[in-house]
Amino acid sequence: MEIAVISGKGGTGKSSISAAFATLQKEVVLADCDVDAANLYLLFNPVCEEEQIVISGQKAVINQDKCIACGECIDYCRFDAIIKKDDKVSIVETFCDGCLLCSRICPQDAIDIIDEDKSRIYAGSFKNGKMVYGRLAPGEENTGKIVSKVREKAKQIAKEFGIKTIIIDGPPGIGCSAISAIIGVDSVVVVTEPTLSGLHDLKRTLEITTSSNLQTSVIINKCDINPEMSSKIEAYCNQKHIEVIGKLPFEPLVVEAMVKCQSITDFAPDAEISKLIGNIYSKIRATT
Numbered sequence: 483m484e485i486a487v488i489s490g491k492g493g494t495g496k497s498s499i500s501a502a503f504a505t506l507q508k509e510v511v512l513a514d515c516d517v518d519a520a521n522l523y524l525l526f527n528p529v530c531e532e533e534q535i536v537i538s539g540q541k542a543v544i545n546q547d548k549c550i551a552c553g554e555c556i557d558y559c560r561f562d563a564i565i566k567k568d569d570k571v572s573i574v575e576t577f578c579d580g581c582l583l584c585s586r587i588c589p590q591d592a593i594d595i596i597d598e599d600k601s602r603i604y605a606g607s608f609k610n611g612k613m614v615y616g617r618l619a620p621g622e623e624n625t626g627k628i629v630s631k632v633r634e635k636a637k638q639i640a641k642e643f644g645i646k647t648i649i650i651d652g653p654p655g656i657g658c659s660a661i662s663a664i665i666g667v668d669s670v671v672v673v674t675e676p677t678l679s680g681l682h683d684l685k686r687t688l689e690i691t692t693s694s695n696l697q698t699s700v701i702i703n704k705c706d707i708n709p710e711m712s713s714k715i716e717a718y719c720n721q722k723h724i725e726v727i728g729k730l731p732f733e734p735l736v737v738e739a740m741v742k743c744q745s746i747t748d749f750a751p752d753a754e755i756s757k758l759i760g761n762i763y764s765k766i767r768a769t770t
């Protein structure tokens with residue numbers, strides 16, 4: 483069973499809730515698909531057992547021994563990635579989209595296409611099972627591809643070790659990486675907060691999950707900081723027939739737990755907030 487925790491925007495407390503779920507679930511594969519800001523490994527300190535290179539895309543590189551600085555490629559690059567300075571033509575790596583066009587038109591065959599191979603996937607063990615997380619190298623793109631690879635690896639490990647539950651901490655937003663994190667899962671939990679932007683992003687997120695026919699529920703985090711907006715969110719979810727599976731109050735202990743590199747349910751198992759998260763997780767399990 484795959485349970486994905488996502489949010490339409492960053493800063494909603496999504497990762498804290500994913501971490502708490504992973505602590506509550508004995509025998510789990512935790513897939514940290516928030517690859518732009520993977521941080522759950524800091525909390526759970528897994529013993530790394532495997533490192534995989536991910537080819538996240540391709541980039542063009544000019545072979546200066548062959549280049550005659552004619553500048554033809556500059557006109558063709560619609561990403562403005564090729565520049566000429568002091569009679570030397572070069573490519574700004576971070577702007578290059580890897581479209582290959584320059585390498586095709588260069589009359590000197592002076593442009594090589596190389597793999598972007600600095601991104602990585604790691605797999606290892608932590609106290610509740612196994613953990614897989616990705617790291618997107620600076621300047622490399624295709625987050626969606628790395629997310630898919632993390633999920634693929636998590637599934638492979640779950641099968642190999644007979645682990646029945648995979649918890650996915652998805653990336654924030656509604657881009658292709660978020661979609662890669664939820665396609666085909668058994669349950670999507672959308673974490674939102676009671677702000678206007680929270681509601682706006684929630685609506686966009688729910689459009690995707692419902693149009694993909696995914697079983698979806700919503701957690702309103704820090705619900706007490708704006709009760710009026712919390713009610714609006716709840717009313718919107720009711721209207722869309724989407725269950726608000728739990729409402730969590732703002733709790734400074736959650737921040738304290740993060741600072742101490744622990745999930746809230748590990749840090750303060752008897753605190754009210756941990757019990758509320760425990761109830762939410764039990765409901766998700768019961769309905770999935």
Ligand code: SF4
Pocket residue numbers: 544548549550551552553554555556571587588589590591592593
């Ligand atoms: S088209 Fe080829 S030879 Fe001309 S500047 Fe570009 S890389 Fe150099």
Ligand code: SF4
Pocket residue numbers: 541542558559560561562563564573577578579580581582583584585
């Ligand atoms: S591969 Fe495409 S984006 Fe990159 S430098 Fe060449 S033309 Fe520009």
